[in-house]
Amino acid sequence: MQDMSTQFKKPVWELHARPIGANHExxxxxxxxxxxxxxxxxxxxxxxYESILMSARRVDKIPDPRTPAKxxxxxxxxxxxxxxxxxxxESVVVCPECAFRQPVIVWHPDAALKRDSGSxxxxxxxxxxxxxxxxxxxxxxxxxxx
Ligand SMILES: [Zn+2]
Numbered sequence: 001m002q003d004m005s006t007q008f009k010k011p012v013w014e015l016h017a018r019p020i021g022a023n024h025e026x027x028x029x030x031x032x033x034x035x036x037x038x039x040x041x042x043x044x045x046x047x048x049y050e051s052i053l054m055s056a057r058r059v060d061k062i063p064d065p066r067t068p069a070k071x072x073x074x075x076x077x078x079x080x081x082x083x084x085x086x087x088x089x090e091s092v093v094v095c096p097e098c099a100f101r102q103p104v105i106v107w108h109p110d111a112a113l114k115r116d117s118g119s120x121x122x123x124x125x126x127x128x129x130x131x132x133x134x135x136x137x138x139x140x141x142x143x144x145x146x
Pocket of ligand 1: 076077078079080081095096097098099100
């Protein structure tokens with residue numbers, strides 16, 4: 001009879017991976033223990049690697065040791081100044097060299113709300129339209145009375 005520890009052992013997946021943002025580095029195979037290829041990709045991402053899901057294949061080997069990827073230092077996208085160690089405020093780091101407000105988080109709820117101002121403008125037009133129609137109807141009613 002198969003013992004329980006091997007029965008529930010997760011398979012090992014090998015994916016082509018490289019540190020996130022290291023666009024010029026070659027893809028290297030990395031083996032991770034995971035229930036699925038998608039979970040393997042998520043584990044790699046947590047370790048700082050991007051990977052090609054299409055390259056995922058089950059392998060019969062010991063998973064690679066979980067080592068975090070060496071990520072590049074964050075730099076100002078305008079002048080290239082190194083931003084590591086600076087204070088993040090409202091998901092932005094102000095570059096001390098050129099004063100550019102460098103976003104460091106891709107998604108921010110407040111920023112998403114601000115970006116949604118198109119519907120706010122529509123709402124303003126709708127209100128102006130309603131006021132105009134109301135005024136027109138009131139004035140029309142007065143015109144009939146007079
Ligand atoms: Zn800068």
